[in-house]
Amino acid sequence: xxxxxxxxxxxxxxxxxxxxxxNALVLRQRARLRGIDAEIHRVHLGEAVPxxxxxxxxxxxxxxxxxxxxxxxxxxGGLTRAADAxxxxxxxxxxxxxxxxxxxASDRVVDGVGLxxxxxxxxxxxxxxxxxxxxxxxxxxxxLTEPLTGFENHMGATILGPGxxxxxxxxxxxxxxxxxxxxxxxxxxxxxxxxxxxxxSVIATYMHGPVxxxxxxxxxxxxxxxxxxxxxxxxxxxLPAVARLRFERxx
Ligand code: GLN
Numbered sequence: 431x432x433x434x435x436x437x438x439x440x441x442x443x444x445x446x447x448x449x450x451x452x453n454a455l456v457l458r459q460r461a462r463l464r465g466i467d468a469e470i471h472r473v474h475l476g477e478a479v480p481x482x483x484x485x486x487x488x489x490x491x492x493x494x495x496x497x498x499x500x501x502x503x504x505x506x507g508g509l510t511r512a513a514d515a516x517x518x519x520x521x522x523x524x525x526x527x528x529x530x531x532x533x534x535a536s537d538r539v540v541d542g543v544g545l546x547x548x549x550x551x552x553x554x555x556x557x558x559x560x561x562x563x564x565x566x567x568x569x570x571x572x573x574l575t576e577p578l579t580g581f582e583n584h585m586g587a588t589i590l591g592p593g594x595x596x597x598x599x600x601x602x603x604x605x606x607x608x609x610x611x612x613x614x615x616x617x618x619x620x621x622x623x624x625x626x627x628x629x630x631s632v633i634a635t636y637m638h639g640p641v642x643x644x645x646x647x648x649x650x651x652x653x654x655x656x657x658x659x660x661x662x663x664x665x666x667x668x669l670p671a672v673a674r675l676r677f678e679r680x681x
Contacts, residue, residue, distance in 0.1 A: 435461050435468040435656060438483035440509065440525075443474050444499050448583065450489030450522045452640035456649050457485060457656075464665050466657075475499070479508030485656035486512060490523030490584075490638060493535035500528045503543045513545050518570070518655040519632045521546075522641060526627060526634035527586050534586070546627045546634055547593030550586040553608050558583045561605065561637055562681045563598025563625040571597060571628050573654075573661040576647040578625070579679045580637025587611035588636075590627055597626030597635050602681040605636060631655070644679060646672050 439454040454470045461468035473479050475498060486509060491499060503509050513519050519529070527533035530548035533540055542550075561582040565574035578598050587607035590596065596606070605625035612621040626635035633652070635641055642649035646669070647661075654661045 433467060435466055435485075435653075436483040437468060437470045438480070438486040439470050439472045440479065440486055440488045441475050441499050441502065442472055442489065444495040445491040445525055445528075446489040447491055447524075448638040449640050450487070450638060453487045453489070453520060453522070453642040456640060456642035457487070457653060460646070460649050460667060461653055463667055475502055479503070479506050479512070481508045481511040481515070483512065484517065485652050486517065486519040488519065488521040488525035488529065490525060492524075496524040496528050496533070497535055497540050499524070500533075500540055500542055503528065504541065510543060510545060513631055516631045518652050519545070520642070520652055521632065521634040522638060523582070523584055523636050526636065527588065529632060529634060530588065531591070545632050546629050547591035548588050548627055549591070550588045551611060552585050553587045554610060555608070556583070556585050557604035557608065559603055560679070560681070561603035561625065562601040563605065564601055565598050566596050566628070568595035569628045570631055570655060571633060571651065573651060574647060576645065577601070577680060578635070578637065578641075578648065579644050579676065580635065580639040580641045582636045583638065584636055588627075589621060590624060594627040594629040596620070596624035597628050597633060599623045600625045643672070644675060
């Protein structure tokens, strides 16, 4: 990390439903409250993605918008190079689907960026509502101890391949896929309760909220990874409003 923490907000003009842009704001605010200089770097559709930002946020989006996002991110290659170099990436909902191998949107199967070993088909019924999980603590998320909370709103049913691990085990809501999408799989139990994905430096989830407002420990984990330190090395922040929000929303 240079003197200033740079937070990449990817394609907010096409990906950013349900206030997911707020994830970048939360990262910047939690950095600044600790006296760390931090700036948000917005990258719009058609613009080159710088590969040396400290952390990247990719939000959710509508089907047609996420096709445009996938095409741009594949052609540009900057986000892939950043993730390959170990820079942390947070992806939400359509962002998760776009970073997978392929996804279904607007009645066709679309190539994804390929950063997550996951394919997304369609569910019969849209998953809408509160979503809770227990962190799996796989890979880059090993330091997470707090339950995760958010809300979901998606038609996509995401099945993880062996290269990706779930971010959490569902305690409330649907998560990556419903029973109909997971019932035929040999590892159906793991898939049925899977929420999100962890692979290399990428953390992906179906949780809106914004997820980092509702899960400060996840925000701090991303900040710590962006700074190249352990989560425990970050000075704790006492923010009663955030604690109250979690208390209200946790199942
Ligand atoms: N369009 C995708 C779906 O419905 C993603 C939606 C979202 O990002 N909330 O599955």
